[in-house]
Amino acid sequence: MFKYLAILCLIAAPALAQIGHEIEQIEVRGNEKTRAEIIRQVLPIKIGDPLREGDLDRCRVVLERLLLFRTVFVNVKPGTQKGKAILVVYVREKRFGTLGGSLEYSELDGFGLAADAYYANLRGEGKLIGAAYGWRERLKYWGFRYGDPLFLKTNQAFHIQVRGSSADRDIFRHSNPDIRGRYDLERIGFALGIGQPSPLRAYHFVLKYAFEAIQIGAFQRPAIATGDEVFANEIAEAEGREKLSTLALHLFKQSTGGPWGHGTDFNARLTLSSKVLGSVANYAKFRTELYRHQHLFAGHILSLGIKAGGIWGHPPFYERFYLDGDNQLRGIERRVIGPEGGTLFFVAEALYAVAIKPLGRIYAFAESGGVCRFVNDNSRRDAGTAIGVGLLLFNRIDISFGINTGTLIVKSHRFGGIKFGL
Amino acid sequence: MARFIHIPMLVACMFAPFRPVFAQHISKDSLYIYVQSDTLRVDATIASLFSKRAIDAIESGMTTSIVVQFRLRTGRGDQVGQRGLTTRLEHDIWEGEYRLIRQAAQADTLITPRFEDIRRGCSRLQGLDLAGLPLPNVPLTLQMRIDVNPISPEQQERTRRWLKILEKGSYLEFFYSLDSPPSSEWVDVIKFRPSALPHLLEK
Incomplete structure (x- = not known):
């Protein structure tokens, strides 16, 4: 199976021109409450690292998982020297957090309803508190959560x-x-x-x-x-x-x-x-x-x-x-x-x-x-x-x-x- | 010989308190409303079109949608004309190139490495038709609304998917997010009486 996977990996998407450039700076834009250093610290790429395939998507996913932002956009532009690049991160913050409700189904637990609420970005440090409740035919659950990135x-x-x-x-x-x-x-x-x-x-x-x-x-x-x-x-x-x-x-x-x-x-x-x-x-x-x-x-x-x-x-x-x-x-x-x-x-x-x-x-x-x-x-x-x-x-x-x-x-x-x- | 009338005006952009403070307005000297070929037209220059947030987004390479809309209303609130102009701004930050695409019957594209050219291209409106004649000879109010919305590729994809699904009338995918910011509000630009407007002759 691994042999077959290896062959499949060769059919990967073509590499971008920016791949291999060394990150000389991480520019954070659009943040009003969230401190720029918080965003820089949670990114999986740091200054001095070479840019690899998939890094931009990884940065976006990491930031989206924080549940702090409505919009996350990650891009790269040329640096001040040849072979260097600047990572540009644009975020649009949520003012408060998220309230959600939905229908659910699973073979094990049947139909149900789920609701959750999060308050995001306490003190501009990306901290999050939230609560969730779910009611299904064969399962009921509740939970509270506190997270600090x-x-x-x-x-x-x-x-x-x-x-x-x-x-x-x-x-x-x-x-x-x-x-x-x-x-x-x-x-x-x-x-x-x-x-x-x-x-x-x-x-x-x-x-x-x-x-x-x-x-x-x-x-x-x-x-x-x-x-x-x-x-x-x-x-x-x-x-x-x-x-x-x-x-x-x-x-x-x-x-x-x-x-x-x-x-x-x-x-x-x-x-x-x-x-x-x-x-x-x-x-x-x-x-x-x-x-x-x-x-x-x-x-x-x-x-x-x-x-x-x-x-x-x-x-x-x-x-x-x-x-x-x-x-x-x-x-x-x-x-x-x-x-x-x-x-x-x-x-x-x-x-x-x-x-x-x-x-x-x-x-x-x-x-x-x-x-x-x-x-x-x-x-x-x-x-x-x-x-x-x-x-x-x-x-x-x-x-x-x-x-x-x-x-x-x-x-x-x-x-x-x-x-x-x- | 063409004859213009200079109409002083003032626009106060009042947004809800929780919205970012924008200073988009049309400067006093730049607004001209006139009649040409049985059409009411406007020339204007919008000052401070881009907020800091919008510039941040554009400089990050996000595609930005710029929608400028005008409408004419009577004192009783009846609408007698509405026109809009939609423009898409793309920025390839790796190549350092802006691309401004005006989405109209006769689409045109401006490609430039200078943001100042883009700012000018978006801000200057020339001969935008507001309404066809005849118009009721009562005082009319010209109102303006401007939306500058950065759109990430993911949002574009979501929007496309939504439009497709809504067309099909599916409720299974009713996973609606109210994250998107509300449209800006209409603001009064100027009040005028159509009979007092100058007529611009065609060349």
Whole structure:
């Protein structure tokens, strides 16, 4: 696969004339409240660095993620000497922040509403406070957030979140809800994170500590015995309240071209939980995903991706990997594969999409996913493959149909809403 | 022989308190309203067309849309004529070149390395037709509205996409952002009576 990716990389967009020029100055324009040095510090490129392909987009994305600006524009002009260049950043600030509301849908949680509000740029230092609330058929969540892009005047971004959620979960898949069994999973806690761009510019490191009180309740045993009832017994034993305390290292890179845009998405997260930290269990969890979206020619995109993960130790059942939510497959119903979750999982997919303007994209896909779990020294493995076609409407609603499975899956995120920039 | 009448005028651009303070106005000496070929026309020079924010955006290389609109209203508020001029300004900061494209029936383009040429090109309005004759012989008020909006490539793309989607009448993509600044307000430029205007003969 990597060989193929390498060949695809050679078909990259032509380099711009400015590439390779050394940045001699960073000019910030349009800022009224935000201090220019704040903007300079958060940029992934510094004075003296050579300009590389994609740097302008990376700078734009970094500034847009601060949620401080209505408009961000990054450009480059010739410097005072040959081979040098000046990076020009133009921003138009939000006066207050953002209020938003939208409709949402997911296979796991059903339809719902979401609302969020942010106050941006406290004291002109880029600090942000915000709140979010969501109500879905099977999930309710709320959260408060404080973020500082330059913690203690260093190049470290800091954030703190207080959040809670209440989810209604099935134990097995079955059309009759009285048969499949269920439980409630409630989480309330906080997270502290500190992060910085890596020397590779496009990548970001985040070190995060999280503490959560987990409540498992309203357990209903499945009406039919499945898998020797190991999973149902496990949930029954976990009923009650327990604490989860984790330390996580997160490394990620996102393409700058938006959803289904050209580029590479990379994400890796290592989470450690220890009783020393006050947690209910000792375990180490690693999850990674790598996607490459390649424009082959106008309107045609080939996407190749893989997700994989493993857990070592004794994780609580809700921390295992399930093929739903973020791991939802395109042509296979959620949790049909490995409903008990796995300590090892993988998902691999290839997708060929053709743009149909202005509707979105049609695509063909092939995917495979599986989970593995060890119970009493025996491994329980489950895997499946789907081949099918799909339609991506307005880059928001992803409808796919597995031809060999006869399953229709709708994957979508926020598909309608309104946002007030204040 | 052509004969002009010099009409003193004053424009006070009053924007809402939360808006940036612009000083766009038409100087006293530069406004001429006249009749030519059964058409009411205006010559004018706009002073301080570009705010500091607009200049910042232009000097960063953002494409900027400049819309100048005039309208004529009677004392009762009836509108008897409206005309506008839309211009797009592009700036290639790597090449150091400005490109001013006037979007009209007869489009024309000015390419120059000097911003002063651009400022002059945008500010000077010559023979802009306001309304066809006859006009009611009552006092009319000439009003002006100017919008100078920097547009990033992402905004341009979003706007294009929006226009397409609105044409198709889709509500699924109803992801509306109210981030865009409101249009500027109409301000009074001058009051006059059409019968008192000079007639400019065609050559």
